Each structure stands twice: as structure tokens, then as C-alpha cells.
Amino acid sequence: MKAVGVVVEYNPFHNGHQYHIQQSKTKTGADVVVAVMSGHFLQRGEPALVDKWYRTKMALLSGVDIVIELPYVFATSKAEQFAKGAIQLLSAMKCESFAFGSEDGNIEPFKNTLSLLHDFRTEYNELIKYYVSQGNSYPKSLFEAYEQLKQKRPQLYIDLAQPNNILGYHYIEAAYLLNSSINPVTIQRIQAGFHDDIQSDTTIASATGIRKALFENGELSDVLQYVPRYTYEQLQDWLQNYQQFANWEAFWPLLRFTIIRYIPKDLTQFADVSEGIEYAIVKYAKVSDSFTDFMNHIKSKRYTWTRLQRMLTHILTGITKEQLHRFSSPTYIRLLGMTSKGQQYLSEKKSEFDLPLISRVASTKDELLQIDLRATEIYSQGIQFISNKKIDGDYKTPPIRI
Amino acid sequence: MKAVGVVVEYNPFHNGHQYHIQQSKTKTGADVVVAVMSGHFLQRGEPALVDKWYRTKMALLSGVDIVIELPYVFATSKAEQFAKGAIQLLSAMKCESFAFGSEDGNIEPFKNTLSLLHDFRTEYNELIKYYVSQGNSYPKSLFEAYEQLKQKRPQLYIDLAQPNNILGYHYIEAAYLLNSSINPVTIQRIQAGFHDDIQSDTTIASATGIRKALFENGELSDVLQYVPRYTYEQLQDWLQNYQQFANWEAFWPLLRFTIIRYIPKDLTQFADVSEGIEYAIVKYAKVSDSFTDFMNHIKSKRYTWTRLQRMLTHILTGITKEQLHRFSSPTYIRLLGMTSKGQQYLSEKKSEFDLPLISRVASTKDELLQIDLRATEIYSQGIQFISNKKIDGDYKTPPIRI
Numbered sequence: 001m002k003a004v005g006v007v008v009e010y011n012p013f014h015n016g017h018q019y020h021i022q023q024s025k026t027k028t029g030a031d032v033v034v035a036v037m038s039g040h041f042l043q044r045g046e047p048a049l050v051d052k053w054y055r056t057k058m059a060l061l062s063g064v065d066i067v068i069e070l071p072y073v074f075a076t077s078k079a080e081q082f083a084k085g086a087i088q089l090l091s092a093m094k095c096e097s098f099a100f101g102s103e104d105g106n107i108e109p110f111k112n113t114l115s116l117l118h119d120f121r122t123e124y125n126e127l128i129k130y131y132v133s134q135g136n137s138y139p140k141s142l143f144e145a146y147e148q149l150k151q152k153r154p155q156l157y158i159d160l161a162q163p164n165n166i167l168g169y170h171y172i173e174a175a176y177l178l179n180s181s182i183n184p185v186t187i188q189r190i191q192a193g194f195h196d197d198i199q200s201d202t203t204i205a206s207a208t209g210i211r212k213a214l215f216e217n218g219e220l221s222d223v224l225q226y227v228p229r230y231t232y233e234q235l236q237d238w239l240q241n242y243q244q245f246a247n248w249e250a251f252w253p254l255l256r257f258t259i260i261r262y263i264p265k266d267l268t269q270f271a272d273v274s275e276g277i278e279y280a281i282v283k284y285a286k287v288s289d290s291f292t293d294f295m296n297h298i299k300s301k302r303y304t305w306t307r308l309q310r311m312l313t314h315i316l317t318g319i320t321k322e323q324l325h326r327f328s329s330p331t332y333i334r335l336l337g338m339t340s341k342g343q344q345y346l347s348e349k350k351s352e353f354d355l356p357l358i359s360r361v362a363s364t365k366d367e368l369l370q371i372d373l374r375a376t377e378i379y380s381q382g383i384q385f386i387s388n389k390k391i392d393g394d395y396k397t398p399p400i401r402i
Numbered sequence: 403m404k405a406v407g408v409v410v411e412y413n414p415f416h417n418g419h420q421y422h423i424q425q426s427k428t429k430t431g432a433d434v435v436v437a438v439m440s441g442h443f444l445q446r447g448e449p450a451l452v453d454k455w456y457r458t459k460m461a462l463l464s465g466v467d468i469v470i471e472l473p474y475v476f477a478t479s480k481a482e483q484f485a486k487g488a489i490q491l492l493s494a495m496k497c498e499s500f501a502f503g504s505e506d507g508n509i510e511p512f513k514n515t516l517s518l519l520h521d522f523r524t525e526y527n528e529l530i531k532y533y534v535s536q537g538n539s540y541p542k543s544l545f546e547a548y549e550q551l552k553q554k555r556p557q558l559y560i561d562l563a564q565p566n567n568i569l570g571y572h573y574i575e576a577a578y579l580l581n582s583s584i585n586p587v588t589i590q591r592i593q594a595g596f597h598d599d600i601q602s603d604t605t606i607a608s609a610t611g612i613r614k615a616l617f618e619n620g621e622l623s624d625v626l627q628y629v630p631r632y633t634y635e636q637l638q639d640w641l642q643n644y645q646q647f648a649n650w651e652a653f654w655p656l657l658r659f660t661i662i663r664y665i666p667k668d669l670t671q672f673a674d675v676s677e678g679i680e681y682a683i684v685k686y687a688k689v690s691d692s693f694t695d696f697m698n699h700i701k702s703k704r705y706t707w708t709r710l711q712r713m714l715t716h717i718l719t720g721i722t723k724e725q726l727h728r729f730s731s732p733t734y735i736r737l738l739g740m741t742s743k744g745q746q747y748l749s750e751k752k753s754e755f756d757l758p759l760i761s762r763v764a765s766t767k768d769e770l771l772q773i774d775l776r777a778t779e780i781y782s783q784g785i786q787f788i789s790n791k792k793i794d795g796d797y798k799t800p801p802i803r804i
Contacts, residue, residue, distance in 0.1 A: 254659050257783050261660065261720045263776075286779070318663045374665075377688070381659050 001345050004030035004185070005090030005098035007070070007083070007171065009038045011048050011211065012235060013058035014227045016190060016204050021063040023187040024099035032065035032345045034095055036086045037336065038075035039372055040379035041317065043082055045309030047379055049211060049245045050238045051391050053400055056337040060402040061230035065342035067400075068093070069334040071368050072375040073327045076271075076313055079163075083170030088178060089330050092354035097183040098175075100168045102158075105188025109156040110165075110172050116149060116157065118176070124149055164189075198226060214245055242387035248309070251382045252291040255316050259285040271314035271324035277303055281311075317378045319371060331368050333357045337400030361394045403747050406432035407492030407500035407584070409472070409485070409573065411440045413450050413613070414637060415460035416629045418592060418606050423465040425589040426501035434467035434747045436497055438488045439738065440477035441774055442781035443719065445484055447711030449781055451613060451647045452640045453793050455802055458739040462804040463632035467744035469802075470495070471736040473770050474777040475729045478673075478715055481565075485572030491732050492584060493577070494756035499585040500577075502570045504560075507590025511560040512567075512574050518551060518559065520578070526551055566591075600628060616647055644789040650711070653784045654693040657718050661687040673716035673726035679705055683713075719780045721773060733770050735759045739802030763796045 004024045010017060021033050037059070039052045048055065056067040074085025090098050102110070117124055127148055131141030143161065150157055158165045172184045190204055198205040198213050205213075205226040213222045220239065224232055235245075244250060259267070264278040273281075280298045288294035299305055314324065333355050338346065350357055358364065361373060376394045384390050406426045412419060423435050439461070441454045450457065458469040476487025492500050504512070519526055529550055533543030545563065552559055560567045574586045592606055600607040600615050607615075607628040615624045622641065626634055637647075646652060661669070666680040675683075682700045690696035701707055716726065735757050740748065752759055760766065763775060778796045786792050 253787055254656075257656050257659070257787070258663065260779055260783055261718075316663075377662055381662055385655055385659070 001031040001348055002029065003032045003034050003066075003093065003095040003345055003349075004028040005034045005036065005086075005093070005095035005182070006064075007086040007090075007098070007100065008035045008059070009042050009048070009207070010035075010055045010059055011038075011042060011207050012050065012227060013055065013062055013231045014205065014207060014210055016206070017059075018062050018228055019190055019204075020099070020101055020187050024185065025063075027185055027187065028097045028099065028183075030096065032341055033063060034066045034068065034090060034093055034342075034345075035059055035064045036068050036070045036089045038070050039072055040375050041072060041076050041313045043075060043077075044306045045076060045311070045313045046248055047246045047251055047313075047382060049214070049247070050235065050242075051379065051383070052336060052376075053392075053397055054234050054238055056400050057402070058228070058231045058234045060337050060339050060342075060400060061234075062228045064339075066093075066338045066345065067336040069336050069372065071327075071330055071334070072317070072319070072371050073324055073368060074330065076310060077324070079166050079170045080173075083167060084174040084177075084328075085330050087171055087174035087180070087182065089333060089355070091175070091178055091180040091182045092330070093333060094349050094352050095182055097185050098171065099185040099187050100171050101189045102164060102168050102186040103162070103189060105186055106156070107184060107186045109158040110168055110184070110186065112153075112155045113157045113160070113169060114172055114176060116153060116155075117146075120149055120152060123152075198223070200225075211245075211247070215247060215249070242383055242389055242391075244386055246379070246382060246386070248291040248312070250386045251316070252294070254382060254385055255291070255312060256285045256288070256294075258316055267315060269320050270311070271319050271321050272307070273311045273315065273321075277308075277311070281315075317375050319374075323371060327368050330355060331366055332364075334361075334369070334372070335359045335399045337402070339402045343401070359399050403433045403750055404431065405434045405436050405468075405495065405497040405747055405751075406430040406587070407436045407438065407488075407495070407497035408466075409488040409492075409500070409502065410437045410461070411444050411450070411609070412437075412457045412461055413440075413444060413609050414452065414629060415457065415464055415633045416607065416609060416612055418608070419461075420464050420630055421592055421606075422501070422503055422589050426587065427465075429587055429589065430499045430501065430585075432499065434743055435465060436468045436470065436492060436495055436744075436747075437461055437466045438470050438472050438491045440472050441474055442777050443474060443478050443715045445477060445479075446708045447478060447713070447715045448650055449648045449653055449715075449784060451616070451649070452637065452644075453781065453785070454738055454778075455794075455799055456636050456640055458802050459804070460630075460633045460636045462739050462741050462744075462802060463636075464630045466741075468495075468740045468747065469738040471738050471774065473729075473732055473736070474719070474721070474773050475726055475770060476732065478712055479726070481568050481572045482575075485569060486576040486579075486730075487732050489573055489576035489582065489584065490580060491735060491757070493580055493582040494732070495735060496751050496754050497584055499587050500573065501587040501589050502573050503591045504566060504570050504588040505564070505591060507588055508558070509586060509588045511558040512570055512586070512588065514555075514557045515559045515562070515571060516574055516578060518555060518557075519548075522551055522554060525554075600625065602627075613647075613649070617649060617651070644785055644791055644793075646788055648781070648784060648788065650693040650714070652788045653718070654696070656784060656787055657693070657714060658687045658690070658696075660718055669717060671722050672713065673721050673723050674709070675713045675717065675723075679710075679713070683717075719777050721776075725773060729770050732757060733768055734766075736763075736771070736774070737761045737801045739804070741804045745803070761801050 040048050042048055059067050070086055074082055124145055127145035128141050131144045146160055175182050198209045203225050210223050210226055220235055259281055264282045267273050267278040268275055284294055284297035299308055373394050380391045380393050442450050444450055461469050472488055476484055526547055529547035530543050533546045548562055577584050600611045605627050612625050612628055622637055661683055666684045669675050669680040670677055686696055686699035701710055775796050782793045782795050
């Protein structure tokens with residue numbers, strides 16, 4: 001059996017994701033789709049709308065065959081580390097290929113950029129140094145160095161100013177650095193953009209747009225046309241059980257209390273909290289009645305929304321710099337769910353996997369997994385806080401089977 | 403002007419407290435009563451029913467002339483440290499005497515016990531060692547050593563098994579060790595006991611009984627007969643502003659979240675958290691839906707309710723062992739409120755005080771005071787959590803004037 005891997009958050013699973021899965025299978029001829037999915041905290045540094053098992057179920061009901069968890073340490077990191085963790089897992093599971101979304105669906109510019117930056121590594125670094133020495137910001141220097149390097153070998157290259165391209169680039173770079181035989185494929189996105197509002201004349205909307213609609217109007221039916229039926233049912237089920245979807249606003253009283261318990265300097269122990277921001281975090285937590293209010297106080301040109309949210313995620317979960325940076329590679333494959341076809345793939349290939357497959361977390365001492373368990377515990381507390389009802393959690397929830 | 407000091411929590415102020423104040427003045431001939439009162443966390447390790455300014459107002463409206471704050475570090479400590487901080491403050495404010503409650507209102511047995519234990523210190527310590535070496539518990543050994551020591555000099559002694567006597571003993575011992583000229587006086591209690599339920603045929607009930615009635619029935623009118631009118635009005639006003647009274651049950655979601663964020667061993671950094679209990683604290687926090695449920699899981703013969711509550715107080719406020727034990731004496735007199743007569747006393751005596759009088763906390767760097775400010779911040783978060791409304795806090799609240 002052949003597998004294609006995808007790297008996802010499914011927050012929530014929508015029609016664009018379903019299209020991506022279908023295309024990935026078609027384009028690679030794979031029998032099964034393996035999704036490596038973030039757990040309860042996501043790459044933009046925020047809690048997931050619904051727990052990882054609800055999101056697993058949505059995926060399995062809509063075309064994914066196996067869902068495994070991207071460990072917290074990778075899931076909440078910058079593109080490079082995020083991509084590295086994900087590709088290592090897909091590679092360890094012997095996926096023949098992985099498929100990611102891009103604006104034009106052409107893999108060549110990605111490969112060209114990868115070759116260029118690796119073939120001319122020394123020149124690239126010197127150019128960056130030069131532009132920095134001329135008084136340019138680091139991102140600006142990267143851009144200028146890249147622009148100049150492209151002259152060396154005229155070809156089609158990707159635009160590295162696009163966040164989606166950066167992620168795609170890091171996927172293929174991770175595969176290259178891993179010396180993995182996994183084959184990169186890219187699928188053209190069929191949505192307008194990433195941050196757009198939902199549009200009534202289409203069935204495609206971004207997850208960001210869908211979340212925005214869910215929180216702003218609070219009407220589940222508003223998003224019906226953008227998600228598969230199964231997603232809709234899972235979201236409905238979640239609301240019946242937990243009354244509302246999770247986000248930072250809902251978790252704000254817990255986050256605020258967590259922040260205020262610290263004197264500023266102690267906050268810098270947590271991952272991504274850079275020196276200098278700790279005073280503002282404590283000061284404005286004390287006076288802000290909502291998360292949005294708080295963020296508007298602390299965000300600046302230097303500290304972007306995403307960067308701040310990642311800091312806050314690590315403050316909430318209590319993950320320190322030392323913990324986040326101790327792990328350079330996943331140490332296990334955590335199975336969240338599978339279809340019967342997925343199970344067939346696991347039976348056939350499991351013995352060749354490069355990492356142990358974990359279905360039950362009962363007795364593990366793995367430190368990386370301990371962090372995932374803690375993240376679930378914290379998320380679960382947040383859910384209990386907003387709904388007075390618990391989620392079952394890592395110990396009690398076996399892999400979902402569809 | 404002459405002042406008599408009292409050491410109080412007023413949680414809440416009741417008729418027994420009013421009687422104690424009147425008697426203290428009568429017995430000592432003092433012009434003013436100075437109360438050194440715990441702030442937002444109390445000696446039994448729990449949050450106060452209402453904030454310290456509400457409790458100050460109750461006291462000033464019912465016979466107290468000056469209310470100063472017993473710093474958190476002393477207010478949440480065992481009898482010895484608690485008494486030491488309080489007596490040092492009263493002594494620093496040039497009170498001629500202090501008055502504490504006791505079952506029989508006779509100061510002689512307290513003085514006799516003090517002399518006995520100090521005159522025969524060496525023998526006492528040897529007797530304790532002996533009893534411990536015979537396999538007795540430490541409290542049992544203390545008791546046996548004391549019993550035997552009494553034979554040396556037959557007189558009236560206090561029963562050191564009574565919690566109230568232990569506190570009284572530590573007050574007079576603190577005065578003695580301070581070499582203070584402050585004169586101890588004791589006033590007979592007119593209440594049945596400490597933990598009793600309220601009784602309908604009397605106007606005297608313990609603060610414990612009153613709190614129990616407030617939380618169990620939730621009817622403020624149930625406690626009307628046991629408190630001065632002014633207390634009743636303050637409690638009413640609090641409810642109008644904050645909907646409910648504070649206690650551990652109300653703060654439980656915040657405490658639980660605070661606990662669960664830690665791995666067990668990190669909890670032992672907090673004051674009073676003794677090694678061995680940290681695992682149970684984390685384990686049962688995860689499964690307990692209420693504070694009472696949680697406490698019933700962790701309490702044992704070794705870990706009494708009060709001892710556990712003190713640990714939990716320090717975990718909630720984030721006060722470490724190192725912080726709690728760094729301070730052996732108060733470094734300031736924090737004024738919470740005064741009547742015009744109290745103000746007269748301050749004007750007359752302030753220049754003789756042994757410690758600086760603080761009315762406003764705006765710009766202090768005093769480390770002991772920083773801890774009080776943090777305790778208020780945490781308490782305030784708890785109140786905001788249960789009522790969605792802030793208390794004004796230390797920076798914004800000037801001393802109450804009646």
C-alpha cells in the first residue's frame with residue numbers, strides 16, 4: 001500500500017481540506033492519506049476550537065485514513081521546526097510522498113529555491129550579513145539576499161514573503177536535510193486567501209474565516225456551506241457537550257490569572273518569551289478585561305500577534321525554553337485515529353516504521369509525550385472552565401476508529 | 403493618649419469581637435483600640451470572606467480606632483510567627499497593652515507557663531528529646547514534657563492543647579522575647595466554642611459559625627442577630643457589588659488550574675509544601691470538581707486541614723519557602739483605616755513609632771510589602787473571577803476614614 005502524508009491542523013476541517021486530500025491521492029496514486037495533525041495548541045499560538053479527537057473524527061469521516069499527532073513542541077513552533085517534526089513523522093511512517101497546498105500548484109519553484117539556497121549557502125549568508133551591515137532589518141536583508149542570489153541562476157522561484165510558501169519550503173527542506181526518500185507534491189489551493197471573511201457565493205472558506213464566523217455570529221448554520229456534513233455534525237456535537245468553542249477569549253480568565261501570579265522576570269523562563277516583553281505582559285494582564293483588549297495593548301511592530309500568541313501558549317501550558325528546545329526530533333508516532341483502510345496500512349507497514357507507534361499513553365515515560373499530555377491537561381482545564389464539563393483526555397481516549 | 407492593641411481577622415466582625423473591644427478598653431483604661439488585622443489570606447490558610455477594606459470599615463464602625471495590616475508573611479504563618487509579627491507591630495505603635503481572648507480571662511496561668519518554659523528551658527528540651535526517643539510523636543512529647551515540668555513549681559498553668567491558649571501564649575512570649583514594655587491582658591470569651599454552628603438563643607456566634615451559615619443557607623438575614631448592624635450593612639453592600647462571598651470553593655477553578663500547571667516536584671518550592679504531599683495535590687486536583695472534594699482526598703492524620711490550606715494559599719499566591727522565611731520582623735506599619743480618634747492618636751504618637759507608617763503604597767520597594775500587594779492582586783483576581791468585577795486594590799484605596 002502507498003501512503004501520502006499531509007500536515008494539518010483541521011481547525012476545523014473544511015471543504016478546502018477535503019479537496020486537498022482528494023487531489024493528494026489523485027496526484028500521487030496513494031491508497032491512504034496519513035495526516036499529521038497538531039494537538040490542542042496550534043502553530044499560530046492558540047487553543048484549538050475543539051479537542052483533537054473531535055478534529056480526528058472530522059478528518060477520518062471526510063477522507064483521511066490515519067491521523068497522528070504532531071507533538072506540542074513542534075506544533076507550536078516556527079515554520080522550520082514545525083515542518084521538520086511533521087516531515088520526520090511522515091517519513092518514519094514510510095509515506096512515499098507528502099502533499100502541501102500552494103497558490104499555483106507547481107513544485108518546481110520550491111525545488112529551485114531549495115537548490116539555490118543550498119548550492120549557494122555561503123554566498124547567501126554573506127549577502128545577508130552584508131545587508132544587515134548596511135542597516136537593514138533581518139527580514140529585509142533575507143529578502144534582498146534572496147533577490148540577488150536568484151540572478152545567479154535564472155529560473156522560477158517561490159516568493160518567500162508568502163507564509164504558505166515558507167511552510168512549503170520548510171517541508172521540502174526538511175525532507176532534503178533528512179535525506180528522506182519521501183517525495184514532495186504540491187496541490188493548488190482553491191481558496192481566495194488565508195484571512196478572508198467567508199463569502200456566500202462559494203463553498204470554500206479558510207479555517208480562519210470559518211472560526212471568525214463561528215465566534216462573531218455564534219450561529220453554527222452560518223458555516224454549513226463551507227464544511228463537510230461530518231464536520232458540521234461534530235461541531236454540533238461539541239456545542240451540545242461543551243456549550244462553546246475554545247479560543248483565547250474563552251480561556252482569558254485562566255491566562256490572566258496565570259500571568260498575574262508571576263513577577264515579570266519569571267515569565268522569561270517560558271518558551272519564546274523574549275526579554276523585554278515580560279513587563280508589558282504582566283502590566284496589561286492586570287488591566288485587561290478581555291484577551292483582545294490585552295493583545296491590543298502588547299502587540300507592536302516588533303512583537304507580532306502570532307509571536308505573542310506563541311509566548312502566551314507556552315506561559316499557559318508552563319513549557320519552558322529549555323523544554324521546547326531540548327527536542328530536535330519526534331520520538332514516537334502517536335496514533336489519534338484510523339479508518340479500516342488506515343488500520344490495514346498500519347498492519348502492513350508498522351514493522352518498517354522508524355519510530356514506535358503509540359496507541360495508548362498509559363505508562364509512557366517519554367519526555368516529549370509528557371509535554372503533550374500536559375498540553376491536553378491544560379486544554380482540558382480550559383474546557384472545564386468554560387463548560388463545567390471535562391474532556392476525556394489522553395489516558396482515557398483510545399484511538400478513534402471509523 | 404493610651405492605646406490597647408488587639409490581633410484580629412474579623413472574618414467577619416461580630417458581636418463577640420465588639421464585646422472583646424469594649425472589655426479591652428475597660429480593663430486597660432485605653433483611649434483607643436489598635437487592631438492589627440490579617441489581609442486577604444488568613445491564618446487557617448483561606449481567603450477572607452470580603453476584602454480587607456470592607457473588614458476595616460466594619461471594625462471602625464464598631465469600636466476599633468485604628469486598623470493596620472498584619473503582613474501576609476505573618477498572617478498566614480503558624481502561631482509563633484503570626485504572634486511575633488502582630489506583637490511587634492503593636493509594640494512599634496507604642497500600644498501600652500494588648501488584649502487577647504481566653505476561656506477563663508485570667509492572665510496569670512499564661513505568665514506562669516511562660517516563666518516555667520523559659521526558666522527551665524534546658525530541662526524542657528531534654529524532656530522533649532527523651533519522650534521523642536521513647537517513640538512518642540513530637541506533639542505528644544511536648545505535652546508529656548510540659549506535664550512533667552509543671553511538677554517543678556506547682557501553680558496554675560494554661561492547657562497548651564487548646565489552640566486559643568497556644569496563640570495567647572505566643573503573644574506574651576513574643577512580647578517577652580522582644581523585651582517590649584507592652585502589657586498583656588486577657589479577656590474572657592463569651593462564646594460557646596470556636597467551630598460551633600450558630601445558635602438561635604444567643605447573639606454570640608463564632609466567625610466560623612457565621613461563615614458556615616452564610617455559605618450553607620446563603621441567607622444574609624440568618625446571621626443578623628450575631629453581628630453589629632454595621633457589619634450587616636457592609637456584608638450587604640459586598641453582596642450587591644460582588645454577588646457572593648469569597649472562599650476556597652469559589653476560588654477552586656483558579657486554584658485547580660494553578661496546581662495542574664505544575665509538575666509535582668515544582669510545587670515544593672512554595673511555602674509550607676512539605677515533600678511527599680506534592681504528588682497527591684496534583685493527582686487529586688485533576689479529578690476533583692470541588693475544593694471540598696479535593697480536600698477530602700488529600701487530608702490525612704499527618705496533613706491536617708489547616709496545614710493543607712496554608713500550603714494551598716501559598717501555591718495560589720505563588721509565595722515560595724524562601725520568600726516566607728526571609729522575613730523575621732515587619733518592616734512597616736500599613737494603615738488600613740482610622741476613626742478621628744485614631745487619627746488623633748497617630749498625630750500624637752507617630753514620631754515615636756519604631757517603624758515607618760505607610761498610608762499609600764504607590765512607590766514602595768519594600769519586599770515584604772510587595773508580597774502583600776501580590777496577595778491582594780491574587781485575591782482581586784479571585785473576586786473578579788467570581789463576580790466579573792474588580793476590587794480597587796492596594797494602589798487605589800486610601801486608608802478608610804470614619
